[in-house]
Amino acid sequence: MPKINICICTYQRPKLLTDCLQSLASIVVPSETEVTVTVIDNDQTGSAEATVTGLTETFPFNIYYHCEDKRGIPCARNRAVEETHRLGSDYLVFIDDDEWVEPLWLDKLYAYCQNQGGDIVVSGDVIPELPDKTPEYMRPFFNQKQHPTGTLLGFCATNNVLSPIYLTKDLGLRFDESHPLAGGSDRRFFYEAVKAGVKIKKCAEALVHESVPENRATLRWLSKRKFKGGTTIGWEEKQNGRSTLGIIYSAGRKLIIELFLAGIMFLVGNKYKQNKRWLKACRHLGVLSGAFGLRVDSYKSVDGQ
Structure with a gap:
């Protein structure tokens, strides 16, 4: 059995x-x-x-x-x-x-x-x-x-x-x-x-x-989560043999684009798309940080009871 x-x-x-x-x-x-x-x-x-x-x-x-x-x-x-x-x-x-x-x-x-x-x-x-x-x-x-x-x-x-x-x-x-x-x-x-x-x-x-x-149902918490997830992706890409320069170029370019689009959505008053672009930017910033070896202690604090 x-x-x-x-x-x-x-x-x-x-x-x-x-x-x-x-x-x-x-x-x-x-x-x-x-x-x-x-x-x-x-x-x-x-x-x-x-x-x-x-x-x-x-x-x-x-x-x-x-x-x-x-x-x-x-x-x-x-x-x-x-x-x-x-x-x-x-x-x-x-x-x-x-x-x-x-x-x-x-x-x-x-x-x-x-x-x-x-x-x-x-x-x-x-x-x-x-x-x-x-x-x-x-x-x-x-x-x-x-x-x-x-x-x-x-x-x-x-x-x-x-x-x-x-x-x-x-x-x-x-x-x-x-x-x-x-x-x-x-x-x-x-x-x-x-x-x-x-x-x-x-x-x-x-x-x-x-x-x-x-405390998790906020843009602030989601931003941190996306950043932390990005650091893991950046670190993994390095472990898988991708060059630091390649990661920086790709993530940096995407970060600039997403920040620009988030600004446009802010100006036109579309809050959902503004936040969507912002969260993508947070992730790409995390990838950049992960490429330099940063890892965030996601499990250092406890959410919930």
Whole structure:
């Protein structure tokens, strides 16, 4: 019987973690599979242990708690990999601790993987749940780029993904811990998987919902996020052999163009397009910074509770 281990990495967000786990308790388990849940607490004080143990007796399947003392999201993800190996699982599933899943979520992920031969990575969709006060012109910026089911991807994130265990067992892939508090280690992990011949496909029907706190639903936060993401892209391009000069020329040219267009949109009073161009400019500025080796500690602070 195939074994599926659902892993959640968490850090000082007990309420969000509780909501996440409670949603998992209501999922439809794929036919003829065994499901387990593993929580990796990246807080040295073990702040999530009480949350997990409080649900153990009533949880519909086995739930495991482990504390990873080494601070950083890639360290927690790698601990999740090791614990999944110890359980002898065939599939590793990642979701974030600020997400809640729909009842058919896992069934959809697993069924699509089996439909494709059982050896591909499957990435589901994430629906942001924004505060009521969020302005309408800001809402589109929180929706991830939509891909129909079956789309072949060059990489994906760990916010909703099912991965066959051979990626970490046979191929030996791990999350890069060289910048433990920076983002992008999941993107890099799956990029390396694709280079090794692994296929990643989208399953748009496998849905999770992300709780977006008020402090994130702002242009200021999005600007920082785009900049941080850009630094990861710039750093990755250097790692992949692209010259620093080439990155600077390309990103610098795009930065100037986007700032110019943002100014035009400001003058004509189109706030949505103004913000869209501004956010693209922030990303290109991040790419420039990443080309010079800058990495931003995205996971140094905690959003949500």
